[in-house]
Amino acid sequence: MTTFVDRVELYVAAGNGGHGCASVHREKFKPLGGPDGGNGGEGGSVILTVDANVTTLLEYHHSPKRKATNGKPGAGGHRTGANGEDLVLPVPDGTVVLDKKGNVLADLVGHGTSFVAAAGGRGGLGNSSLASARRKAPGFALLGEPGEAGDIVMELKSVADVALVGYPSAGKSSLISVLSAAKPKIADYPFTTLIPNLGVVTAGDTVYTIADVPGLIPGASQGRGLGLEFLRHVERCEVLVHVLDCATLEPGRDPLTDLETIESELSAYGGLENRPRLVALNKVDVPDGQDIADLTRASLEERGYRVFEVSALAHKGLRELNYALAQIVTEARAAKPVQESTRIVLRPTAVDDAGFTISEEDGAFRIRGIKPERWVRQTDFSNDEAVGYLADRLARLGVEDQLWKVGAQEGDTVIIGPEDNAVVFDWEPTMAAGAEMLGRRGEDHRMETQRPAVDRRREKQKGRDAAESEYLAFEALSSSRQALEGDDEDY
Incomplete structure (x- = not known):
């Protein structure tokens, strides 16, 4: 049964926003x-949070799909829908989040x-x-937006100060067990350690913290053995310790050859060139080990390595x-810049940014x-008034004008x-003005049909009074003309 997982693909889906409500107060x-439709609730987000009590991504290996809850729709009486609950996923310290293309989205440390x-x-x-x-009683509401969804990749890179690297069965697990309180599995066969x-x-x-990285072999940087899976766990370490087996019985192997092989794999993996190295010649308690x-010691020192002869068994x-190791870690910590408080970076929109682009495609x-x-x-x-509102918004943004400029035709x-x-x-x-759907922009003719009857009677009376005044003025004008010109039937 798998007990340690340091890389998973996870599908995450945030909650959808609740739809707004189109309602008119009735009493x-x-x-x-007037309108009293409430807003829809916000959809819940999927949030990754570092938890010190979590050490593996095993939970997401068994359950690779996670979804937050949706927001509730609004209701009449100005009632806003409930927000969806955020889904908080605990992850180990040192988790790197990537997209499907391998681009780093976040590096979660701390x-x-x-x-x-x-x-x-x-x-x-x-x-x-x-x-x-201008729009006193909208007969529509806006829909809630769908939440973001997609696949992400999570990789765990151990957060340790020192990494022990070397061939399988070189004694790394034994060394970490006597330097610390860790209790790794120790046996006399290769690849005993399957997890960092x-x-x-x-x-x-x-x-300081020390990590025992599973054994590396030639070709590890290309995926052979367990190396490629666990080489990422040495990336955050401040110092690398080559644990060389001085008592190996395998033909063609010796401490110098082992060192060159491991260095070749580290170089092929990349990004570790500036890490200081120490060499631990292990198993010197074995009769031939000390010899x-x-x-080997002189050759290693000529190459610039600090060499320590150790025996995990004999301490x-x-x-x-x-x-x-403590001295190197202390110096590395002191050389790091002081962590500044969180700063907010403001990036104002460019003056000539229209907020959209138009491109011609086929x-x-x-x-x-x-x-x-x-x-x-x-x-x-499905709502004509909502479509007209969209057209108005696009027109105000300048989409129609830009379409004319790029040569679009009706x-x-x-x-x-x-x-x-x-x-x-x-x-x-x-359509950009919504003329076919709403009449003249800004007017709501439904309000005209809902005015009280007394107001309509007053307007009708005003119209009759105006017509009567016009008729009297016309009669007076005709009388004056007859007086001046006389009656002439043949005219």
């Missing part, structure tokens, strides 16, 4: 109650560090929020190695932009959105 003796893997959708506005002096082991070591006032260590040379015009695409997702295309195909999720329509310039 006796209040024929003009307890409590969080990353929003999928943002919840916005709730749609109700018609009470869409009302204005972490231990905490104390040297005077310095406390091989004596023969020989461990103190010197321990304090040497005779069609594709519109891309955060606002146009969001407005399309919020529109209920009847051309216009696409809003990406290829996998777009709205396609034939462009009619007059």
